[in-house]
Amino acid sequence: MRVKDSIVVVTGASSGIGRATALAFAGGRAAVVLAARREQALDEVARECEAAGGQALAVPTDVTDPKAVDELARRAVERFGRIDVWVNNAALTLFAPFLDAPLEDFRRVLDVNVMGYVHGARAALPQMKEQGAGAIVNVSSIAGVVPQPYTHAYCMSKAAIRAFSASLRQELMLEGSPSRNIKVVSVLPGTIDTPFFDYTANYTGREAKAMPPVYSPERVARTIVNLVRVPRREVTVGPMARNLAMQAKMTPGLVEKMMALQVDKTHLSRTKPAPATEGNLHEPASGSGSVHGRWNGKRRTAIRRAMSGTALAGVVTVVRRRRR
Amino acid sequence: MPRVRAARFVTDFDSSVNMVRALGRLFEGKDHSGLSMGPGSRRLANLVSSPPRALRRLGFVGMGASQGIPLDRARFIDAEEIARWVTQQYGLGPFDTVVIGSCTGAGLHLAAALGAPFLPQTTLVAVRDFATHPDDAVGAMHALAPTVRLIARNNPEVSVYHMHDPAQDRPMLQAMAYMRLKRLRLGRAYERFLEERLAPGGTIIQLECERTWRTRAVGERAHFQFGALGGVAEEEYHDNGARIAEYLEAEGSPRRKWEPPEPDARRAEAEWGWDPALGEDVERLARRYGYRLQRLVMEEPQDLSALVADFHRWWYRRIGVPSGRLLVESYVQWDPYWVLRLGVVPFWLRFNMQPSYEDLQTYLNHAEPYDDIYLNLFSQGLWSPGVVPLEKWRELIKSKAREHAEIIGVDEKAYPLDTGSTMRYQPAFEALPFRHPIPPPVTVDDIDVFLENSRKDYARVRWV
Numbered sequence: 001m002r003v004k005d006s007i008v009v010v011t012g013a014s015s016g017i018g019r020a021t022a023l024a025f026a027g028g029r030a031a032v033v034l035a036a037r038r039e040q041a042l043d044e045v046a047r048e049c050e051a052a053g054g055q056a057l058a059v060p061t062d063v064t065d066p067k068a069v070d071e072l073a074r075r076a077v078e079r080f081g082r083i084d085v086w087v088n089n090a091a092l093t094l095f096a097p098f099l100d101a102p103l104e105d106f107r108r109v110l111d112v113n114v115m116g117y118v119h120g121a122r123a124a125l126p127q128m129k130e131q132g133a134g135a136i137v138n139v140s141s142i143a144g145v146v147p148q149p150y151t152h153a154y155c156m157s158k159a160a161i162r163a164f165s166a167s168l169r170q171e172l173m174l175e176g177s178p179s180r181n182i183k184v185v186s187v188l189p190g191t192i193d194t195p196f197f198d199y200t201a202n203y204t205g206r207e208a209k210a211m212p213p214v215y216s217p218e219r220v221a222r223t224i225v226n227l228v229r230v231p232r233r234e235v236t237v238g239p240m241a242r243n244l245a246m247q248a249k250m251t252p253g254l255v256e257k258m259m260a261l262q263v264d265k266t267h268l269s270r271t272k273p274a275p276a277t278e279g280n281l282h283e284p285a286s287g288s289g290s291v292h293g294r295w296n297g298k299r300r301t302a303i304r305r306a307m308s309g310t311a312l313a314g315v316v317t318v319v320r321r322r323r324r
Numbered sequence: 325m326p327r328v329r330a331a332r333f334v335t336d337f338d339s340s341v342n343m344v345r346a347l348g349r350l351f352e353g354k355d356h357s358g359l360s361m362g363p364g365s366r367r368l369a370n371l372v373s374s375p376p377r378a379l380r381r382l383g384f385v386g387m388g389a390s391q392g393i394p395l396d397r398a399r400f401i402d403a404e405e406i407a408r409w410v411t412q413q414y415g416l417g418p419f420d421t422v423v424i425g426s427c428t429g430a431g432l433h434l435a436a437a438l439g440a441p442f443l444p445q446t447t448l449v450a451v452r453d454f455a456t457h458p459d460d461a462v463g464a465m466h467a468l469a470p471t472v473r474l475i476a477r478n479n480p481e482v483s484v485y486h487m488h489d490p491a492q493d494r495p496m497l498q499a500m501a502y503m504r505l506k507r508l509r510l511g512r513a514y515e516r517f518l519e520e521r522l523a524p525g526g527t528i529i530q531l532e533c534e535r536t537w538r539t540r541a542v543g544e545r546a547h548f549q550f551g552a553l554g555g556v557a558e559e560e561y562h563d564n565g566a567r568i569a570e571y572l573e574a575e576g577s578p579r580r581k582w583e584p585p586e587p588d589a590r591r592a593e594a595e596w597g598w599d600p601a602l603g604e605d606v607e608r609l610a611r612r613y614g615y616r617l618q619r620l621v622m623e624e625p626q627d628l629s630a631l632v633a634d635f636h637r638w639w640y641r642r643i644g645v646p647s648g649r650l651l652v653e654s655y656v657q658w659d660p661y662w663v664l665r666l667g668v669v670p671f672w673l674r675f676n677m678q679p680s681y682e683d684l685q686t687y688l689n690h691a692e693p694y695d696d697i698y699l700n701l702f703s704q705g706l707w708s709p710g711v712v713p714l715e716k717w718r719e720l721i722k723s724k725a726r727e728h729a730e731i732i733g734v735d736e737k738a739y740p741l742d743t744g745s746t747m748r749y750q751p752a753f754e755a756l757p758f759r760h761p762i763p764p765p766v767t768v769d770d771i772d773v774f775l776e777n778s779r780k781d782y783a784r785v786r787w788v
Binding site for chain 2: 100203204205206207264265268269270271272273274275276
């Protein structure tokens, strides 16, 4: 599918991956329809998208409300006449020992992360079927493949999204043309440098951090744009996510244990205590949002690449000398 | 949790831990050099305290960081294992007397004289905290509350006190948070110790410090205490004033006053206070095994110091040891081994602050004059409100000693930022003249006799 002049709806567009994705599509001369709870942030993203070269429409939306999501689709069609791409991205998370997680918080994560996607797909599909084409991009996570401790609801939701994508894909395939021209793809990012962890609900008593390695949100956005151009069933973002997905197939028990230890040591701070908070679960975070968090994803990736390049060059040099 | 791990969880500069370590080593014929953890070495101490002031201050922060356990280890804190570690510091016994309860340095010397092990009600575990500001009491309370609740939930036999004192503990608070575990039940380790190692018909001396403090509950058996016994009065922590504003400004704090959370009750003071809940268990066990239970009740932890000093004097005279030398120790820089080897009378100060100064002054005003007075002071890393300058201490002891008065084991240029302080006190004690064999222990009856014959009225102490 051509990105230029396509109509793209992005949920969770006020910050992080959603915002980066909206900007990437706008940069490709697509029209973007931006959805999130924060109106002020959406207006700012809309201005940024227009500055990047695309058209933009901001529609404040809570994805847990099916009527609001239907209205989002209606507004998109009303303004631009069609919906080519629907990016289900809005997500929340909750860090807590299982018994300490308030049930309403647990349910809220599942509601946003799973039912929000269901509402999105139900709003987009009739329009796409009518058009005879379209793409639904469901942003899942590598945590949907290799779960993590203390984020039960999030991991459940991300696994559910993968299953939901596959199930819907199968159904559309069985329906035949024109439904089979509607692509359903899942994106499985690793840890991304977004403000996500700063606003998370947290009952662990320890500050939540981005677990290394951290990748930039632009990398996910590029992947999503490329997936629209050339759809694939499921794509991981970041070498670590790819490796984890592979390892989970070969040595699932070992990967599960390693992930548990890794999360305990590096995803939750060992030195910074944190008060119990429901974060942005029930009320959106204040401010105008941002693409990036405070985890230096781009710089870290650049350093990793430089180090890998140096190591590779070293190996090549050694091998060449030995051959002589 | 093996022994090594339990030792890793307790905090090396904690008063209770140092009572236990000092007594355990005394019973093995060893001294309490370097808080029983490191060497006692004047040279090493000089080396450590030689860097510039700013580096020394950082050194104190670093010490706090090294004592705090990472937050992910908090779930492994096991009060029963710590109790077992305590009992492992002592020999097999049997002991005629066991001391249990509130920590106090005077109680340490009494236990040492009795040859009695001490089982503390309260122990300290520190967790790392690089996030909260020492002057943000509410922020610290909220940030640590989940950890306090976690420890309390995992240890139903203790109350957990998050103690936060930005006055005297400031450098430590920059890198760690104090979690004081106060036992409400004896628990298996203490019960077994009393069952197996206290001789039939033996005595349990229960040290009870009645000091309470304003606290705020943050969960079941989980409390937050702002401030602690030291140079700042309890009211001042809440009401602030010019002295606190000056202190905060001098420390470069963005605040000019403290705004602690509203207290909801007075509870046993986190470090020194006695929670009577444990007394029920002790009484039950004493009754079951026919032990004598003797309560030694004091209003403040330092109240016992005069009585214990006078008791030592009385005891030394009775066994023919000269009793004219006074050794004034502060906080955990104590050494019962050298007190007994040197035959000096111990007087314990809770800290180096004004209330401690006044207590020593009162004691010296009323005590039979001493020939020699030696004074050692703990360094806590800053000039917090109430720290008494060395010159004032020197004047006091000089005015009261008949022959000789000296501040020993203190780097006067570095004090109270003497990073080598804990390595310096024991060599200073050891260097004092005259040695005696360690005398045979006294008995509880000796205390009865002493108190019956004492002409002094220790109004703030009850032996019941």
